[in-house]
Amino acid sequence: MIETPETTAAPAKDKIVAKDVNIYYGSFQAIKNAALSMRAQQVTALIGPSGCGKTTFLRALDRMHDLTPGARVEGQILLDGQDIYAPDADPVVIRHRIGMVFQRPNPFPKTIYENVVYGPRIHGERNKAKLDEVCERALRGAALWDEVKDRLQRSALDLSGGQQQRMCIARAIALDPEVILMDEPASALDPIATSKIEDLIGQLTEKFTVVIVTHSMQQAARISDYTAFFHLGEIVEVGPTNHIFTHPREKRTEDYITGRFG
Ligand SMILES: Nc1ncnc2c1ncn2[C@@H]1O[C@H](COP(=O)(O)OP(=O)(O)OP(=O)(O)O)[C@@H](O)[C@H]1O
Numbered sequence: 001m002i003e004t005p006e007t008t009a010a011p012a013k014d015k016i017v018a019k020d021v022n023i024y025y026g027s028f029q030a031i032k033n034a035a036l037s038m039r040a041q042q043v044t045a046l047i048g049p050s051g052c053g054k055t056t057f058l059r060a061l062d063r064m065h066d067l068t069p070g071a072r073v074e075g076q077i078l079l080d081g082q083d084i085y086a087p088d089a090d091p092v093v094i095r096h097r098i099g100m101v102f103q104r105p106n107p108f109p110k111t112i113y114e115n116v117v118y119g120p121r122i123h124g125e126r127n128k129a130k131l132d133e134v135c136e137r138a139l140r141g142a143a144l145w146d147e148v149k150d151r152l153q154r155s156a157l158d159l160s161g162g163q164q165q166r167m168c169i170a171r172a173i174a175l176d177p178e179v180i181l182m183d184e185p186a187s188a189l190d191p192i193a194t195s196k197i198e199d200l201i202g203q204l205t206e207k208f209t210v211v212i213v214t215h216s217m218q219q220a221a222r223i224s225d226y227t228a229f230f231h232l233g234e235i236v237e238v239g240p241t242n243h244i245f246t247h248p249r250e251k252r253t254e255d256y257i258t259g260r261f262g
Helices: 054-060 091-097 110-117 118-122 128-141 161-173 190-202 217-221 241-246 251-257
Strands: 012-026 029-037 043-047 071-079 098-101 177-183 209-213 226-231 234-240
Touching: 012 054, 012 209, 029 043, 029 054, 029 209, 029 226, 029 234, 043 054, 043 217, 054 177, 054 209, 071 128, 098 161, 110 118, 110 128, 110 161, 118 128, 118 161, 128 161, 161 177, 161 190, 190 209, 190 217, 217 241, 226 241, 226 251, 234 241, 234 251, 241 251
Parallel strands: 043 209, 043 226, 098 177, 177 209
Antiparallel strands: 012 029, 012 071, 226 234
């Protein structure tokens, strides 16, 4: 067979694949039969109206529901083909490979340095030179090094909200994860700090796979490669972001992106 350029081009590899995922809080079903492939070193945005299940789905991707009383996840979530819910899968290892950044910056009441090296320290790293190197690399990766390099021993609580959020991203990077999950990481920030976070997310895909929940369709359009539209616990439509925003297949997606509901 003569191969066309389409068949020879290497498709982006799937990093996380969710199959037939159902998530319950007690008897309430928050996610229904969700299926989604999240490509390696791409940004996948999860959008949809409030309460549609975006955060619930995101938290399933690193087994955070293990910590929620009454929550139950059914189905498969494959990380590089391995089910993270398999009986022999270790949640500690999974959370090492998949980092999470929350909606509000959550610095610990410690120095900037201690915040960033927190993960490597609790995983047993004691070597000061190694920790210094991790700290610098993570802060550079989070585009914060130049702003804080002269005050690493000052309290992280003295940083601005936007700096705190980039420091939280540095704290996630310090563990050298493969995937970074972000739950509306810029929603508590002003437009300038938001724009810095958005620029940073673009740079993160040089190394990491990013999955981000956002309320802002403009933000999803600016920063993501793929977009999944959630509604009432279902993934209604998923595709390349420019396609979803210009040629949605489903009426519900079109109604949402044109502002008819949500
Ligand atoms: N811990 C919980 N216990 C019970 N129900 C919950 C819990 N967390 C979320 N829910 C419910 O699950 C549904 C989905 O919530 P979720 O937070 O995932 O939505 P969302 O799309 O992220 O919303 P938002 O955009 O407002 O943050 C909602 O009906 C919510 O009330």
